[in-house]
Amino acid sequence: MIVNFILNGRPRQIEAPANETLLQTLRDTLGNFDAKEGCNEGVCGACTVLLDGRPVASCLVLTPTVRAHTVVTLRGVQSGDDLHPLQQAFLDHGAVQCGFCTPGILLTALAFLERHPRPDREDVRVALAGNLCRCTGYTKILDAVQAYVSRPGRS
Amino acid sequence: MHPFDYAAPGGIDEALALLSRHGADAKVLAGGQSLVPLLNYRLAKPRMVIDINALDLGAVGLEGDTVRLGALVRHHILEESPEIAHACPLLGAAARLIGNVRVRSLGTVGGSLAHADPAAELPLVMVALDAHLTIRRGGGTRRIGASQFFTGYLSTSLEPNELLTEIEVPHTVGKGTALEELARRAGDFAVIAVAVVVGVDRRGRVDEARLAYAGVGPQPLRAHRAEDVLVGHEPTAEWVARAAGVARGTMPTHSDAFASSAYRSLLVEVLGRRALGQAVGRALATS
Numbered sequence: 001m002i003v004n005f006i007l008n009g010r011p012r013q014i015e016a017p018a019n020e021t022l023l024q025t026l027r028d029t030l031g032n033f034d035a036k037e038g039c040n041e042g043v044c045g046a047c048t049v050l051l052d053g054r055p056v057a058s059c060l061v062l063t064p065t066v067r068a069h070t071v072v073t074l075r076g077v078q079s080g081d082d083l084h085p086l087q088q089a090f091l092d093h094g095a096v097q098c099g100f101c102t103p104g105i106l107l108t109a110l111a112f113l114e115r116h117p118r119p120d121r122e123d124v125r126v127a128l129a130g131n132l133c134r135c136t137g138y139t140k141i142l143d144a145v146q147a148y149v150s151r152p153g154r155s
Numbered sequence: 156m157h158p159f160d161y162a163a164p165g166g167i168d169e170a171l172a173l174l175s176r177h178g179a180d181a182k183v184l185a186g187g188q189s190l191v192p193l194l195n196y197r198l199a200k201p202r203m204v205i206d207i208n209a210l211d212l213g214a215v216g217l218e219g220d221t222v223r224l225g226a227l228v229r230h231h232i233l234e235e236s237p238e239i240a241h242a243c244p245l246l247g248a249a250a251r252l253i254g255n256v257r258v259r260s261l262g263t264v265g266g267s268l269a270h271a272d273p274a275a276e277l278p279l280v281m282v283a284l285d286a287h288l289t290i291r292r293g294g295g296t297r298r299i300g301a302s303q304f305f306t307g308y309l310s311t312s313l314e315p316n317e318l319l320t321e322i323e324v325p326h327t328v329g330k331g332t333a334l335e336e337l338a339r340r341a342g343d344f345a346v347i348a349v350a351v352v353v354g355v356d357r358r359g360r361v362d363e364a365r366l367a368y369a370g371v372g373p374q375p376l377r378a379h380r381a382e383d384v385l386v387g388h389e390p391t392a393e394w395v396a397r398a399a400g401v402a403r404g405t406m407p408t409h410s411d412a413f414a415s416s417a418y419r420s421l422l423v424e425v426l427g428r429r430a431l432g433q434a435v436g437r438a439l440a441t442s
Contacts, residue, residue: 130255
């Protein structure tokens with residue numbers, strides 16, 4: 001079936017069978033590999049995208065249901081080739097090991113910070129509780145988010 | 156995922172007509188946070204998926220002493236709404252324990268109740284809150300109490316041609332409520348969860364007590380005998396402990412990979428005592 005939606009600010013029209021997930025459509029049809037397939041049951045967070053600004057597991061969204069909605073993947077928060085300052089903070093703090101969980105964690109953190117701009121470390125821990133890092137680099141991930149939240153010049 | 160036909164009806168009559176036609180061959184898609192994993196695993200193989208997200212079932216209404224929740228109200232609304240937090244804090248407390256942030260973005264109240272996982276939080280609090288569910292089918296509407304709605308493991312009284320459309324929850328302003336659970340990891344379904352509503356009269360005696368457990372059997376259960384222990388008494392630590400002990404003696408428990416029957420039984424008492432204690436404190440603070 002034909003599905004129209006907005007992906008990273010751009011209107012897209014794709015053809016997808018009803019039993020296709022948004023994750024499959026992004027990766028296999030649109031060649032957008034930002035979201036990763038981890039568990040395929042909504043637990044790991046590697047396939048996180050923003051749907052109308054909220055984090056969702058793209059492996060648990062049927063593509064026909066995003067018709068007329070807005071989807072953002074990690075590249076949608078960058079401006080051109082410039083890294084988002086949260087991505088830079090992840091680099092600066094060594095918060096990326098294999099990188100498989102990173103896009104999902106970045107998007108989950110950004111969606112959380114939209115609503116909670118001044119979280120403490122525990123708030124961030126709770127907000128990211130649903131994103132698994134199997135390299136277990138959680139401490140550096142929290143360091144990076146904290147550094148981003150308290151960086152100089154942030155309004 | 157097996158192939159299926161997909162329909163997204165624009166109105167409730169169209170949705171009910173599709174359900175009448177396809178019945179048990181169809182599955183209703185609300186937030187999809189239970190259905191899509193089942194589809195991914197090919198555990199569910201419907202011939203048709205009926206996407207109800209275009210239906211006008213997403214409203215929250217506060218009327219008199221009732222909170223009305225459309226079946227499509229999403230968990231994050233329960234979590235974040237200050238009105239719901241005031242009228243019925245158990246709903247927000249339950250929502251915060253569900254899955255992870257992604258599940259709460261899309262998952263719906265109606266979907267969680269219709270899926271009826273035996274250890275899920277929303278079915279539990281609906282039983283504790285004595286909520287009533289409105290169910291529609293082509294040419295008819297019925298209303299059923301939450302305790303009667305859940306009939307067994309992942310089973311409800313919904314017929315294949317019926318759609319859960321609304322949940323009415325009596326508010327708990329002036330009462331004390333609490334929710335306690337033990338889960339193995341953040342976001343897991345509970346091993347044991349308990350939800351409590353306590354009312355205290357002007358003389359400081361319990362005039363209402365509702366105590367419900369999840370994880371004790373195929374569906375959430377009220378611990379009526381434990382409730383009876385409390386009613387009419389001052390809710391001292393001693394009576395609270397006695398009631399929790401009675402709950403332990405009356406709630407069925409089973410062993411599985413996560414916990415033994417003996418451990419579940421212990422949790423029934425410990426979590427029950429904790430939740431009752433909190434609810435009593437809150438009831439006394441507000442009365």
